[in-house]
Structures are given as C-alpha cells and as structure tokens.
Amino acid sequence: xxxxxxxxxxxxxxxxENATMNCSYKTSINNxxxxxxxxxxxxxxxxxxxxxxxxxxxxxxxxxLDTSKKSSSLLITASRxxxxxxxxxxxxxxxxxxxxxxxxxxxxxxxx
Amino acid sequence: xxxxxxDPRHKITKRGQNVTFRCDPISEHxxxxxxxxxxxxxxxxLTYFQNEAQLEKSRLLSDRFSAERPKGSFSxxxxxxxxxGDSAMYLCASTLGTRVNTEAFFGQxxxxxxx
Numbered sequence: 001x002x003x004x005x006x007x008x009x010x011x012x013x014x015x016x017e018n019a020t021m022n023c024s025y026k027t028s029i030n031n032x033x034x035x036x037x038x039x040x041x042x043x044x045x046x047x048x049x050x051x052x053x054x055x056x057x058x059x060x061x062x063x064x065l066d067t068s069k070k071s072s073s074l075l076i077t078a079s080r081x082x083x084x085x086x087x088x089x090x091x092x093x094x095x096x097x098x099x100x101x102x103x104x105x106x107x108x109x110x111x112x
Numbered sequence: 113x114x115x116x117x118x119d120p121r122h123k124i125t126k127r128g129q130n131v132t133f134r135c136d137p138i139s140e141h142x143x144x145x146x147x148x149x150x151x152x153x154x155x156x157x158l159t160y161f162q163n164e165a166q167l168e169k170s171r172l173l174s175d176r177f178s179a180e181r182p183k184g185s186f187s188x189x190x191x192x193x194x195x196x197g198d199s200a201m202y203l204c205a206s207t208l209g210t211r212v213n214t215e216a217f218f219g220q221x222x223x224x225x226x227x
Contacts, residue, residue, distance in 0.1 A: 014165070030212050030213060031212075031213045033215065033216065035218070040201075040223070041157070041220060041221070042116075042118075042203060042218045042219050042220035042221045043203065043205075043218040044218075045216070045217055045218070047213050048213065048214075048215050055214065059193045069153075080190070088154050090155075090216070092212075092213075097168060098143065098160060098162075098167070098168070098209065099160055099168060100145070100205075100216055101157065101158070102154035102155045103154055104148050104153065104154050105152075105153070105154050
C-alpha cells in the first residue's frame, strides 16, 4: 500500500511559471525524498530532506517539510518544458523498516 | 556508468512463461530494493536486501515471485508462470545502508508485458 498522496494529481502550467506540488504521508519518518520520472523511464532522485529540516533548496527546487502536519511541498521555479514529468515523494519511516514508501504522484505538464 | 543498471529494459512474454530480471546496484551500496510500478501509480515495494540477506518482503510478492542477491552484489527477480496482471515496470534501487538519511538511486527499470 502507498503511504501518501500527492496533490494535485495533475498540473498544467505555462513555461516560466512556478509549479507547486504537495505530498501528505501517514507515519513518522526519518526523511522524505522527491523523485522525477519521465514517461516510461526510471526515477531520478531530486532532493532529500531530513525530518529535522524544514526547508531545503537545490537549484530551481525548493522543498519544505512540516512533520506536525505530515506534509511536504515541492516548488519548481521558472519551469521549463523539460520539467514535464511525474513527480513522486517517498518517505523513509522510522518504524522498523528500511523500505521507502511512495505517494501516488503529480503529473506536471509545462507548456512552451 | 556508475548508476544502477537493469537488464533487460523491455521484456515481452507469453502468459505462463517464466522471466528473470537482473539488477546491478551502485558498487558500494549494500542495500538493494525491488519495486513494481503500474501505469499511473507510484512504485510499490516488493522486497529488499541488506547484503545477501533478504530482510523484508511485501504481501505483493506472491509465491510465483522470488528474488536473490548472491554474494551481496547483483540481484535477480524471477517471476514464474507469468500472468497478465504481472505486466508492469519493475524498478531496482540501491542505497548505502550504513546511514539513515541516504538517497536511494533507481535504475531505468524493466518493462514487462505479458501477452
């Protein structure tokens, strides 16, 4: 079963705009990771945020984590057509397992 | 290339046949994962290894599925008597399991189509 959900399920924006997607999860975590997946391809690791961190930046990516609300957000600034992909969050639970649990994904389409 | 490597990239098989997939993790990574992903869904956990030991298996991993990681290096995932419902992308990931907060890196996946 999947731990969480991403919101929205699909997002369509114009090139240059910002894209925000959210992830909610259910259990206590050690960290949360965001991945990108182009159609039919593997997952590309974007960023990891630890449970004691609230915000992290990497290039045009900004990730926030609110452990009290069990939620995270991924902001992509100044989007490009090449950002078109599905984005997934994955959590590493604290409770006696080393598996990563994925959300349902947000399908982002950036229009040129 | 020092990333996670999966072979084959695509496999088409007839229902009832057996298939085997291979995953080569990043060389220093001691933890290896298998996931399954169907169209429009997020990856679902199947199993993971710490070195050669298989430490956790999902209920999704029926008795037709078996995974091995001999010598703690590459891993194989075998599906016996394939069914159409096994059609999916099978993803492998590896991570350095000595640290709690470490990135998991995925391969390009093997897309299985059962006809």
